[in-house]
Amino acid sequence: MFLKKLTLVFCCSLLPLEAFGLTTVDVVVVGGGAAGLAAAVSAAEHNAKVVLLEKSSSLGGNAFFSGGYFNAVNSERQKKAGVVDSKELYIEHMLESGGGKNSPEIVRKLAEESLETMKWLENKGLRFQELVTESFGGRWRRSYLTLEPDGQGFIRVLTTDALRRGVQIQTKAPVKQLLKGEDGRIVGVAYQDEDREEKRIFATKGVILAAGGFSANPELIRKIAPELSDLTNDNLAQNTGEVLLSAEQIGAKLVNMSEIECLPGARKGSTVRGRLHGDSSRFIFLDSDGKRFIREDAKRSEIRDAVLKLPGKMAYLVIDNSGFKSYSLGIQRDSIRGVETGDVFRADSIEEMAEQLKIDPSRLKKTIEEYNKCVDMGIDPLGKSKEKLLHKIETPPFWGTYAPMAIHNTLGGLAITQEGKVLDKDGKPISGLFAAGEITGMTHGSDRLGGNGLTEALTFGRISGKACAELK
Template identity: 35%
Template sequence: MADFQPLPASQLADQYDVIVIGSGATGLTAAIQARELGLEVVVLEKESQLGGNTNRASSGMNAAETNVQLKHGVIDNVADFFHETYQDGGRLNDKDLLGYFVYHTAPALDWLADHGIPLTDLTITGGMSRKRTHRPASLAPIGSFLIQRLLHVVREAEIPVFAPVKVTELLKDASGAISGVKVVAAGTERRVTAKAVILATGGFGASKEYISRFRPDLANYKTTNQPGATGDGLQLAEAVGAELMQMDLIQIHPTVQQDHPHVYLIGEAVRGEGAILVNDQGQRFVNELATRKIVSNAITALPAHSAYLILDQGIRDHVKALEFYDQVGLVVHGATLAELAAKLQIDPGNLQATVTEWNAAVQAHHDEAFHRTTGMERGIEQPGFFAIHVAPAIHYTMGGIHITPKTQVLDGNGQVIPGLFAAGEVAGGLHGNNRVGGNSIAETVVFGRQAGQQVTLYLRSLK
């Protein structure tokens, strides 16, 4: 990504077939798919850095019934993926969106592999019954890996990307169809016409305005989101009559390091590979791989409103992101559990007893205390020992623009707004009241591809 340079605003043309707003994985995927289907497409990004919130994703991409799973001996079922996601989302998920999603995750994984982006390792996230979370063989965090390689494909396909360019308004023609955008580029306002626009602007997790409007109880929470996640796509869509849905459904991520000026999300893969959570007494208090909503509520209910992730070298070897967490000073080290406990100011006897009990549960594959059934492939017994202090923070906004499974944007009467498409976190309905770890990256590719395909069909229908 460091060697990918957006084009200067002076090269922005007056007209394209399709304008994609946002350069995260959804926007880049949509642009690649549309370009490969013969459209002249442009990507506009308001921030100087490309990649949006995708850059911060760490765990992986969920998919079911994949060849990768079979190579790892995992036999899966798309129907199970659907039902578990529906259950985890409080049964508030849009069933049509969810159905399209789960049945297109395996093809999306194949599409990435066809573009030189293989995800051949597996882990597990909360709320899932088996390993569906695909990640790079290097175990690198999924987000930056995906963005770097999608940008390589974008370069090869000669798709123009402009940043920073802020879209300030969606334009309509006399029939009510979207006909382009107003932008501010290099300090100058311009109009760029297009036959269709794809909104891939991400969520509103960094918008104090939207958070205060829809969830005032979360107004003082920190966020894992990048600063640009301010709901711009929602504002643009609302202004042309789009309906917003489930805007009060905001996900709090349970394991976020907040002791530094920069907030760091500690990915679910850490728990998926065997880490446990303890309170300031050194005791477990929750099934660490329950849904994010349950784990976050359990941490918030503690007197300290925070907890510690506890792991060993064996777990660390399976989560490369821990090298980064350590490099930026988030990881507490101990040669022994007693030394680690002393550094955390936790009773060493309690911590040792907790870990001993957990290791026995792993051996027996039976967690009598909290009924955890996944992420139990290894105990916590290989020196050294490590801890990360975590607390919940705003992570993901499940609500957003009301769309069809074809990514068409709907107005308040349930009518399609011609020429306007939306995909990724800017759209609402897929996740219900709890987004499962690994489903957001899957959503970017599944619905990014869908947007690229559907915008192509729409343009063909105009001829």
């Protein structure tokens, strides 16, 4: 019943802005995902009249269907869990993963503000689990999940708060153009209403771009990363990057555009993704011969490149029932549905799993025996860290899935300041223009830490909303 009500809230088409007599407001937010909702709420908190325009018929974007991991250095919770962490270590991990392509200033801002964002959300009624965990590719136990499935709790809390604060939300309203004043300041946007008529709305303070990335734009992917052009993607269809390109047209600087993150996704011809890769201590990757080919806790970019070198660019993943039960009810539910579609496999023995994956049974059995010995010894010839050699694969039933690479996140985008101000090609802020979330390109560099997607979107959404609302 709760999920039914949730869907109704997020999918309802709100009244046209004309019904409120709105042609000029303080702040216009473009995009209704985590970053856009956080920006709208934050701006409204600082006494701005706000309009939010969303391209699709519902709010939430990719965040609604995400794994729901949120990273922060929360020393109090981590201490109870026996985890030693610090902001400096968090920064170090982000910069190492980014390969020198992310901004140290933006990284530091994220590390310093993420806990404040977590507290901000809690004050609005979002409840986090006590568990301190680590997302796939996260490098450290600093991830938190809410009590609600996936990313739904973040969207529910922010939508409720936005409406309570008087934010006017218009769905089915794709933005087509940024409007520039004679002095070069961004003064509003042109968008299409539900009848495809062009409308304009003006902003006295500024426009915040939070329209996501371009993972669902195959032509743009083919242009900037042709080696990934034949992959599927796990994004919503509206993530095609038009707002990003519109900002470039008015002089905004783009950075790291060829940096694209991939995760295990759906095989070609299917839309079902076996989401069994959340915890790298629980599963193993296999090639078509039934052998491990990379450590499961490697950087996401390393795993991507290794899978793309396999025959048919196809990998497989196996986990036991103990690992399966450690995942969220949403992942378990989706996996059971995947068994029905032939995208996920369930077997009572290793030999049966091998037959379903079309792998030599003796080879798979030997691989799992060798891996279990690695767990016992705490040493892995492929280099998996001792901290991740925690769980044997031994409890039936066993679960397996296809694990080809799918485009998950575009890491490049708009260059911004620590306040979320968009920079022009000379590195100077464009007056009246801000951005937050996946549409920006300075946070992750060449590799994103698992759990940092929501953290980035919500933190810079909060920061940019406040900064825009306080413009004179």
